[in-house]
Amino acid sequence: EVQLVESGGGLVQPGGSLRLSCAASGFTFSSYWMTWVRQAPGKGLEWVANIKQDGSEKYYVDSVKGRFTISRDNAKNSLYLQMDSLRAEDTAVYYCARDIFRDILWGTFNYWGQGTLVTVSS
């Protein structure tokens, strides 16, 4: 059974940092593109970043470029999101998600974690 379990969320002050983790199991993690999607309270979904199987390609939404860094450790079956210079508008539930097909980028997410809440507030 495919499982994605996020952790690392919490309350942080504006300008602070937080590192989210996503532990994957039940599939060959190293064969899939992985993604972070966020959802501000009461709002819609926003794609944040994705990373290729070997970490050689990474893409970000403009609003987080230069502040967030996506990474992965295939030996630990884990995905990460390092979030620096956090702003109030980064407050959201952050989901990790797996692409639907192995080996290729398809931009379609058929497995999601339960999400972890990040609150940026003083």
Next chain:
Amino acid sequence: DIQMTQSPSSLSASVGDRVTITCQASQDISNYLNWYQQKPGKAPKLLIYDASNLETGVPSRFSGSGSGTDFTFTISSLQPEDIAVYYCQQYDNLPYTFGQGTKLEIK
């Protein structure tokens, strides 16, 4: 960035009704369009990918159609468990973008 516009923003229908949601892209995205269902407090669930392909395990009352800029999502016979917010998402270009969502309620 490609803008995705869903209509309506909210919808009230009766059990057994046929329900239709539309999604319009700001530019041609071929058939690179997904539909997700999100229930309160839960992660989104993929229902339809490539505009019209039903994800494994999803009931056949859900369907999708369209290509280019105009897409339609249909529930052929609304069930009580279909109460949720539905999102379209394009994956033709990065950044991937979602519609604003359609909140579906039971009348």
